[in-house]
Structures are given as structure tokens and as C-alpha cells.
Amino acid sequence: MIFENIKIDIDDIPRLEPEDFESLREDYLYMRISSRILFLLFASGIGALFSLFAKLYFGYWLFPILGAVLMVIIYEPLAFKVKGYLLREHDISYKTGLLFFRQTTVPFNRIQHCEYNQGLLGRLFDIASVKVFTAGGNTSDLSVRGLSKESAIKLRDHITKLSSAHE
Amino acid sequence: MNNLELSKPQRQSILGVAVIFFSNLRKAFNFFLAVVFVNLGTKFRILSLGLEEWAYILSAVFLVISYLQFLKFTFYIKGDNFVIEKGVLSQEKINVPFARIQTVNTHQNIIQRILGVVGLKIDTAGSIQNEIQIPALSKKHAQQLREYLMERKYELKEEGEVLAEEESSQESADSALGSLKIDAKPILELSIKDLLLVGLTQNHFRSGLFLFAIVNGYVWQFEDFLLKPFESYLEETAESFLAQWIILLPVAVLLFLIISVLASLAGTALTHFQFKFFLGQDGMRMSSGLLSKNTFNVPFGKIQYFKWESNPLRALIGFYTLRIKQAGTEAINDRKLISIPGIKAKSLINVLERQYPDRKKFAYQSFQVNSLLFIQLAIWLGAVPTLAALALNFFVAEIIWLYPLVFIYLALVLFFSYRYFLAYKVKVNPDFILIKRGWVFPTTLLIPNYKLQNISLKQSVFQKRRAVASLQLYTAAGGESVSHLPFHEALELYNYLLYCIESSKLKWM
Numbered sequence: 001m002i003f004e005n006i007k008i009d010i011d012d013i014p015r016l017e018p019e020d021f022e023s024l025r026e027d028y029l030y031m032r033i034s035s036r037i038l039f040l041l042f043a044s045g046i047g048a049l050f051s052l053f054a055k056l057y058f059g060y061w062l063f064p065i066l067g068a069v070l071m072v073i074i075y076e077p078l079a080f081k082v083k084g085y086l087l088r089e090h091d092i093s094y095k096t097g098l099l100f101f102r103q104t105t106v107p108f109n110r111i112q113h114c115e116y117n118q119g120l121l122g123r124l125f126d127i128a129s130v131k132v133f134t135a136g137g138n139t140s141d142l143s144v145r146g147l148s149k150e151s152a153i154k155l156r157d158h159i160t161k162l163s164s165a166h167e
Numbered sequence: 168m169n170n171l172e173l174s175k176p177q178r179q180s181i182l183g184v185a186v187i188f189f190s191n192l193r194k195a196f197n198f199f200l201a202v203v204f205v206n207l208g209t210k211f212r213i214l215s216l217g218l219e220e221w222a223y224i225l226s227a228v229f230l231v232i233s234y235l236q237f238l239k240f241t242f243y244i245k246g247d248n249f250v251i252e253k254g255v256l257s258q259e260k261i262n263v264p265f266a267r268i269q270t271v272n273t274h275q276n277i278i279q280r281i282l283g284v285v286g287l288k289i290d291t292a293g294s295i296q297n298e299i300q301i302p303a304l305s306k307k308h309a310q311q312l313r314e315y316l317m318e319r320k321y322e323l324k325e326e327g328e329v330l331a332e333e334e335s336s337q338e339s340a341d342s343a344l345g346s347l348k349i350d351a352k353p354i355l356e357l358s359i360k361d362l363l364l365v366g367l368t369q370n371h372f373r374s375g376l377f378l379f380a381i382v383n384g385y386v387w388q389f390e391d392f393l394l395k396p397f398e399s400y401l402e403e404t405a406e407s408f409l410a411q412w413i414i415l416l417p418v419a420v421l422l423f424l425i426i427s428v429l430a431s432l433a434g435t436a437l438t439h440f441q442f443k444f445f446l447g448q449d450g451m452r453m454s455s456g457l458l459s460k461n462t463f464n465v466p467f468g469k470i471q472y473f474k475w476e477s478n479p480l481r482a483l484i485g486f487y488t489l490r491i492k493q494a495g496t497e498a499i500n501d502r503k504l505i506s507i508p509g510i511k512a513k514s515l516i517n518v519l520e521r522q523y524p525d526r527k528k529f530a531y532q533s534f535q536v537n538s539l540l541f542i543q544l545a546i547w548l549g550a551v552p553t554l555a556a557l558a559l560n561f562f563v564a565e566i567i568w569l570y571p572l573v574f575i576y577l578a579l580v581l582f583f584s585y586r587y588f589l590a591y592k593v594k595v596n597p598d599f600i601l602i603k604r605g606w607v608f609p610t611t612l613l614i615p616n617y618k619l620q621n622i623s624l625k626q627s628v629f630q631k632r633r634a635v636a637s638l639q640l641y642t643a644a645g646g647e648s649v650s651h652l653p654f655h656e657a658l659e660l661y662n663y664l665l666y667c668i669e670s671s672k673l674k675w676m
Contacts, residue, residue, distance in 0.1 A: 013666045017658070090669040101626040105661070107668045110620045110675070135494060135675070136620035136641030 021084030028146030029080040031125040036072045040065050085144045094144050104142045110134050111163035116156045128152035176241035182282045183303035188233035189278045265320045267291045271313045276459035285309040349447035355514050357442040365509040366435035368480035375427025444507055468676050469493045471644035472614040487515055492644035494676050531594035537635045540651040541588035549580040593649050617671035618642050624661050
């Protein structure tokens with residue numbers, strides 16, 4: 001009992017628990033892994049060029065990159081389990097971060113505008129994101145990632161409708 | 168209404184040429200300085216003209232450019248917009264809808280003061296990126312324009328409100344008359360003595376470092392010309408310097424201290440000279456400045472929250488610095504001018520009473536911060552310098568007296584971290600959140616719950632092990648954090664504040 005002695009009872013306040021969150025589409029996990037592996041492939045390409053033309057010992061780049069691949073394969077599925085979003089009547093929340101957990105909630109009556117976004121890889125995996133802007137500055141903006149294109153567009157329209165009702 | 172003919176494009180006062188000219192000159196000054204430095208000692212000649220001739224020619228060119236800029240700078244009113252057109256080569260047209268205007272401020276730099284003209288700055292809700300200002304207007308004209316713009320803004324607001332709610336029209340009609348109603352008598356005025364006290368009790372370390380950074384920037388910019396000639400001399404003496412560093416260090420520290428104090432005194436005099444703070448029915452006004460005189464108007468709606476702080480020196484004479492955090496870009500908030508230096512506890516309470524009369528209507532519920540705050544602070548502050556010192560002793564050379572020094576330092580870190588932890592207080596009631604933190608530099612924040620924009624809950628792996636979490640509270644004037652609350656209390660507070668935001672019908676701006 002934390003808020004005794006004030007006009008509303010704490011039990012009446014809607015609660016938002018980490019367990020309530022919806023998990024993201026599994027394709028988002030595969031997309032993240034592939035995007036990181038693509039980057040590492042690019043990096044090993046540069047390493048290979050150095051080995052070919054500058055006689056750099058290939059172990060200097062191959063082993064760290066293999067280690068990084070292993071890290072990606074172990075870390076990403078674990079981190080994926082933490083990610084999730086939650087749409088409620090009056091707000092939207094997103095949580096992320098395995099080592100540094102962070103959960104943000106934006107009430108609809110504070111939203112300035114919102115954006116739908118789909119990247120190059122996102123088109124391949126049918127993954128899109130919705131970014132919500134408030135007056136709280138860049139660091140406070142919330143992006144819901146790992147949605148299908150269809151549901152992302154639906155979510156954006158829903159948020160736009162609800163937030164403009166507060167104008 | 169006044170005799171402003173704003174339907175047709177208007178130019179500013181002819182003295183604007185001079186104002187624009189000097190502001191152009193100031194922008195070019197750094198460049199000129201570099202050219203002069205490069206050619207110091209050598210004969211500078213381009214097209215058989217010397218430095219002086221070129222200076223005259225460029226000045227003349229600047230004068231012509233400034234005159235053209237003046238001619239092309241017009242402002243007028245079109246429908247519900249205030250329009251500014253400017254630009255010689257590329258034309259620029261800035262449209263400011265009256266509804267977007269937050270406040271209209273006046274400012275005077277030294278040139279404008281000498282010429283007796285006033286610059287007008289239009290502050291919008293931040294959605295319009297360009298700086299909207301008219302550099303030179305006669306005092307009377309500026310006053311009229313300011314009043315006219317504010318009137319139009321409130322008329323518009325009133326129309327909107329009449330449609331929405333009939334009762335509130337009475338109120339806004341009142342405010343429409345006087346634009347921003349301000350008491351005639353300032354609530355706070357800094358005398359020369361107060362100014363001196365404020366200056367002496369600044370955070371000298373910060374002003375010293377600031378000055379050092381500026382000077383350092385200039386020195387490196389002209390490194391080649393300033394240091395090269397003395398290089399051989401410097402190298403020779405460097406070794407003997409090193410031997411004497413124990414003697415030189417205290418001298419350097421003393422010099423740094425004296426310069427820092429002088430810098431803070433000068434800075435205070437420049438920004439806060441003749442500081443006046445007015446409180447009114449629907450806003451605040453501040454005016455101050457020695458070389459450039461600035462007036463700021465802050466409507467109450469734009470204020471997001473209050474932050475007041477002190478330091479050990481100021482606490483002795485009972486002075487606080489009150490920072491008024493208003494919505495908008497960070498750049499606006501960073502300016503020292505939106506802070507009120509040297510406010511006594513009594514006036515501070517007076518201001519709070521006017522702004523938030525209901526702040527004690529409901530009881531506050533306190534939250535106890537977890538001792539992880541103390542542990543993390545002590546580790547961060549203590550471990551790094553200690554390890555560095557030990558590594559120095561181990562790998563480089565053993566300096567015996569470093570051991571007691573490290574010991575004293577660690578004891579101090581433990582003591583201060585513990586005091587910081589004890590001083591950290593978080594209190595919440597249905598309308599406000601009150602955060603107190605800092606022991607040496609005590610800071611208090613008072614944030615109305617409905618001014619919050621969104622909230623984050625953060626938990627690092629270290630915090631997770633101890634079931635602790637931090638909250639990050641975002642307002643339109645920046646974010647503030649609440650560190651290391653027990654996880655369940657943090658979640659409870661998170662839910663509660665969200666409930667406050669979502670159930671509030673009040674507008675955050």
C-alpha cells in the first residue's frame with residue numbers, strides 16, 4: 001500500500017505488468033540476426049581484402065568475427081524474449097533490453113504525431129515499425145518495432161485517431 | 168487599436184542597417200582574426216593591397232550587403248499570420264500563425280543600446296525551426312508590435328474557447344486586454360550588493376573551466392602562430408619545469424582560483440546586471456543585462472516545472488537559484504537568463520505560492536531510495552581514481568605518500584556518497600512529484616503530474632539482482648530521473664503517474 005490517504009484507491013489504478021506485454025513477430029528476430037550477420041559478412045569482406053593485398057594474417061579478423069557471430073546467435077534470441085509492446089485504451093508501451101531493460105509508456109493524450117516506417121530488410125521479412133513522438137524530446141520517443149506491415153499501418157491509424165481525439 | 172499599418176510590407180527602423188552591419192561584422196571577426204594572425208610579422212599583400220586597405224574594402228562590401236539585407240527585410244500581416252520576408256540572394260519567407268506565437272521578447276545588445284533600437288524575438292512552440300527576429304525597431308514601435316501580436320494571439324485563443332466553453336470567455340477576455348498581465352512592482356530586484364554576492368557564490372570551478380575551454384579553443388586555433396616561435400624555448404624549459412612542478416602546482420591552482428572567481432564575477436555582472444523579476448496574473452517577466460539587455464516573458468502555460476538549487480556558499484547567505492523550465496528547445500532552457508539567481512527562501516515560496524497554490528492540498532507519499540545508489544556512486548567515484556593511482560604506483564614508480572592520499576580520498580567518497588544517498592528524497596501526491604537530491608549542491612524539483620509527457624522504467628542487470636529500478640520522467644522541458652527505487656514501488660509509481668497523466672483534463676501547454 002503505497003498511496004494511502006489520497007483520493008483514489010491504489011487498487012483502482014490500472015496496472016501495467018511486464019507479463020501483460022504482447023511479444024513481437026518471430027520474423028523480427030530472424031531479421032535482426034540476418035542484419036547483424038550481413039554486417040559481419042561485410043566486415044569479413046574488408047578483412048579478406050586486407051589478407052589478400054596487405055598480407056594480414058586471416059586469424060586477426062576471422063576469429064573475432066566468428067566470435068561475434070556466436071554472440072549474435074546466443075544474445076539475440078534471449079533479448080527477443082524481453083521485447084514486447086502493449087496497447088491499452090489510453091496508452092501504448094514498449095519494452096526492450098536484456099542487459100539494460102527499458103520500458104516506456106506514452107499516453108495518447110500526449111502524442112504529437114506518429115510515423116510508420118519500413119526498412120529495406122523489413123520489406124523482405126514483412127517487418128515494420130511505428131514511431132510515436134511526444135514533446136518530451138528525442139530521447140523519449142517510442143518506437144514499436146517488429147510488427148507486420150499490415151498491423152503496423154493499423155496501429156498507426158489507431159494511434160493517430162485516438163491522439164487527435166485529444167486535440 | 169494602434170496605428171500600425173501591418174497590412175502592407177514594412178521595413179524596420181533605418182538604424183537596422185547599422186545593427187545588421189555589426190552583426191555581420193561580428194560573424195566575420197573570427198575569420199579576420201585568423202587572417203591577421205597568419206600574416207603577423209609578414210607583409211600581407213594581395214593584388215598589391217595591404218591588410219588595412221582590404222579591411223576598408225571588405226567593410227564597404229559588408230555595408231552594402233547589410234543595406235541590401237535591410238531593404239529585403241520586411242514584415243507584415245496576412246490573414247492570421249505574421250509574415251517575415253528576408254534574404255538577398257535566396258529569398259526566405261517565414262510564416263508565423265498567431266496561434267503558434269508563445270511570447271514576444273525584446274532584447275538589446277550593446278550596438279542596439281547605443282543606437283536606441285530594440286530587437287524583437289518571436290518565440291513559437293518550437294515547431295518552427297528558424298529564428299524569428301526583427302533586429303531593429305524603435306522602442307515605441309517594438310512595444311506596439313509586441314502588444315498587437317499578443318492581442319491577436321489572445322483574440323484567436325478566445326474565439327476558440329468561446330466555441331468550446333462559454334464560461335471561460337470572461338477570463339480570456341481579461342487577458343486579451345493586457346496581453347500578459349504583469350504586476351508593476353518587481354517581486355525581486357538584484358542590487359549591486361546582491362549581484363556581488365551572487366557572483367562570489369557562483370560555482371567558480373565551472374566558470375573557471377568554461378573560461379579555460381574558451382581560451383584553450385582559441386589557443387589551439389592559432390597554435391602555429393602562438394606557440395611555434397617559442398617552441399625551442401619551451402622544450403628547454405620543460406624539463407626544469409617538471410622538476411619544479413611541486414612548487415608550481417599550488418601557484419597554478421591559486422591562479423586558476425583567482426581567474427575563476429574573476430570570471431564568475433564578470434559573467435554575473437554581464438548577464439544579471441539590473442536583474443528584475445516580475446510576477447503577474449498569467450505570466451512572468453525577467454529583464455537583465457549589462458552590455459546586452461534582455462527581456463523575457465514567460466506565460467504560465469509554457470512553464471513545465473520548477474527547479475531550485477543552491478551550493479554551500481550560497482546556502483550560507485540563504486540564496487537559491489530558481490530555474491524555470493519552459494517548453495521548447497533545449498537551447499532555450501540552457502540559457503542562464505531563464506534562471507533567477509539570488510532568490511531568498513521567502514521570495515521563492517512566494518513564487519511557488521502564486522504558481523502552485525494547491526501544491527500542499529494533498530499529503531505527499533514518500534519513497535525510500537535503495538542503498539544501491541550509495542554503493543554505485545561510491546564505486547564509480549572511488550574505484551576509478553583509486554585503481555589509476557595504484558596502477559601508477561605499481562607500474563611506474565612507487566610514491567609513498569600516494570597511499571594515505573588514496574585512503575583519504577576513499578573515505579571522502581564514502582562520506583559524500585552516503586550523504587547524497589541520505590539526501591535523496593522522492594515524494595508524490597495526486598498533483599505533484601517532488602524530488603530532492605544532492606547534499607553539497609542541493610537541488611529540488613517540483614513537477615506537476617499532468618505536465619509529464621511520458622515515462623520510462625529502466626533496470627540494469629545490477630539493479631535487477633537487487634530488485635531495484637529507476638524511472639525516467641519526460642516533460643516538454645526535458646527529462647528528470649528518479650534513481651534506484653525498489654522495483655515494486657517504481658512500478659507502482661509508474662502506474663500511478665500514468666494514471667495521473669491519462670485522467671487529467673488539463674492542458675500541458
